[in-house]
Amino acid sequence: MPGTKAPEAERREQILTAAYAAAAEHGLERLTIRQVATAAGLSSGSVLFHYETRVELIIALLEWLLETSAVLALPDSIAGMSPVEALAAAVRHEIRRFSDDPARIRLLFEYWIVGIRRAEVHARMRRDLHRYRDAFVPLAAAVIAADPVTFSEVSPQGLATVVVSFIKGCGIQTMIDLDHTDSHELRDTANHLLSELIRKSARAGS
Amino acid sequence: MPGTKAPEAERREQILTAAYAAAAEHGLERLTIRQVATAAGLSSGSVLFHYETRVELIIALLEWLLETSAVLALPDSIAGMSPVEALAAAVRHEIRRFSDDPARIRLLFEYWIVGIRRAEVHARMRRDLHRYRDAFVPLAAAVIAADPVTFSEVSPQGLATVVVSFIKGCGIQTMIDLDHTDSHELRDTANHLLSELIRKSARAGS
DNA sequence: GTTTATATTGACCGAGCGTTCAATACAGCT
DNA sequence: AGCTGTATTGAACGCTCGGTCAATATAAAC
Numbered sequence: 001m002p003g004t005k006a007p008e009a010e011r012r013e014q015i016l017t018a019a020y021a022a023a024a025e026h027g028l029e030r031l032t033i034r035q036v037a038t039a040a041g042l043s044s045g046s047v048l049f050h051y052e053t054r055v056e057l058i059i060a061l062l063e064w065l066l067e068t069s070a071v072l073a074l075p076d077s078i079a080g081m082s083p084v085e086a087l088a089a090a091v092r093h094e095i096r097r098f099s100d101d102p103a104r105i106r107l108l109f110e111y112w113i114v115g116i117r118r119a120e121v122h123a124r125m126r127r128d129l130h131r132y133r134d135a136f137v138p139l140a141a142a143v144i145a146a147d148p149v150t151f152s153e154v155s156p157q158g159l160a161t162v163v164v165s166f167i168k169g170c171g172i173q174t175m176i177d178l179d180h181t182d183s184h185e186l187r188d189t190a191n192h193l194l195s196e197l198i199r200k201s202a203r204a205g206s
Numbered sequence: 207m208p209g210t211k212a213p214e215a216e217r218r219e220q221i222l223t224a225a226y227a228a229a230a231e232h233g234l235e236r237l238t239i240r241q242v243a244t245a246a247g248l249s250s251g252s253v254l255f256h257y258e259t260r261v262e263l264i265i266a267l268l269e270w271l272l273e274t275s276a277v278l279a280l281p282d283s284i285a286g287m288s289p290v291e292a293l294a295a296a297v298r299h300e301i302r303r304f305s306d307d308p309a310r311i312r313l314l315f316e317y318w319i320v321g322i323r324r325a326e327v328h329a330r331m332r333r334d335l336h337r338y339r340d341a342f343v344p345l346a347a348a349v350i351a352a353d354p355v356t357f358s359e360v361s362p363q364g365l366a367t368v369v370v371s372f373i374k375g376c377g378i379q380t381m382i383d384l385d386h387t388d389s390h391e392l393r394d395t396a397n398h399l400l401s402e403l404i405r406k407s408a409r410a411g412s
Numbered sequence: 413g414t415t416t417a418t419a420t421t422g423a424c425c426g427a428g429c430g431t432t433c434a435a436t437a438c439a440g441c442t
Numbered sequence: 443a444g445c446t447g448t449a450t451t452g453a454a455c456g457c458t459c460g461g462t463c464a465a466t467a468t469a470a471a472c
């Protein structure tokens with residue numbers, strides 16, 4: 001039903017999902033108004049009626065992307081865990097989540113690159129990164145509190161930053177490693193190292 | 207002296223350095239034959255005489271970039287270190303190297319994204335990533351050999367992959383974090399954690 | 413049914429792109 | 443000096459892009 005009017009909220013949603021599909025297929029930098037219009041079944045003029053400019057659309061897509069992605073969904077099972085176990089479980093969970101939706105993380109990487117040259121994008125990416133890191137701070141603080149001697153010089157924020165960096169690194173790995181051979185090795189090894197860490201901390205704690 | 211001839215090797219080098227500058231300034235996806243020509247002080251036709259196509263130029267720039275970047279320059283001081291110390295020193299060294307030359311790592315990230323859609327680029331990035339990882343394998347193997355109980359389930363390749371992922375994650379961090387506030391926190395915390403790791407392994411070894 | 417505000421369309425514009433190519437300038441050779 | 447192959451130039455082509463806009467279609471108000 002082309003030419004039919006629709007409430008603004010619906011149209012914008014429709015355009016954004018089309019933009020997401022187009023960006024995932026051709027890349028963010030090659031994203032085109034016409035591509036989005038075709039993917040949404042609209043005319044280019046209509047897309048530009050709802051988003052006045054290409055950059056505005058790209059920023060709206062970024063915000064939609066950040067809103068839609070769960071910040072950090074901790075598995076329920078962490079309730080009875082030791083602090084190190086809980087943090088390790090979160091890391092495992094996040095690594096798996098990244099490798100489950102490669103298109104999304106690829107797009108976010110593209111936004112980081114765009115953010116190098118566009119301040120509006122950069123600010124939003126940075127804010128989201130901090131929000132993501134802050135979700136790990138309580139877990140990190142618990143780990144530090146459980147073994148204050150080992151982590152005497154480490155702040156919860158610092159530990160959370162290190163953890164997030166590792167997760168991002170794994171995300172890159174899965175992004176590059178399209179057939180997932182190295183990624184599996186990475187995940188397995190990370191799991192073993194985390195398990196070993198848990199065992200050691202349990203021995204130290206007892 | 208425009209219009210003067212030059213040996214092919216020199217011209218190609220001149221064009222590549224101009225392409226590097228242009229790509230660092232405007233981004234790889236926005237790299238333009240005319241930009242490169244202007245930066246090199248040549249005409250667009252001349253650039254296309256030496257590199258028949260834009261994609262060919264981009265791939266040549268990638269190979270030039272990978273050749274020019276030292277694979278893994280280990281500091282001499284690792285000679286008398288324990289295995290864990292040596293690996294930690296290498297990690298520290300690489301993190302510092304990444305934050306010293308942000309333009310280069312940004313460009314490499316852009317190549318990873320291009321590689322998602324271009325098989326030639328992807329193959330080269332992957333090969334280089336493996337080469338980079340392999341440089342850490344001996345260090346990782348030494349660490350495992352020194353404490354075979356802890357690392358009973360871990361292969362040298364696996365450990366090296368984990369280490370590289372962490373380094374890449376730190377690279378991303380410094381790429382995003384333009385003013386380097388979080389990056390310093392990250393580096394300090396990583397240093398503390400590595401030092402603690404060294405102390406623990408020394409105690410276990412003695 | 414008429415009016416009115418607004419959403420939609422697609423032709424169109426100017427700009428910039430990669431690439432082609434005829435013309436030209438250069439350097440080595442005889 | 444003349445010749446020859448090659449490097450260089452910049453105009454030109456065809457194309458796609460972001461963005462504009464007059465025309466049209468739609469739905470709600472009256």
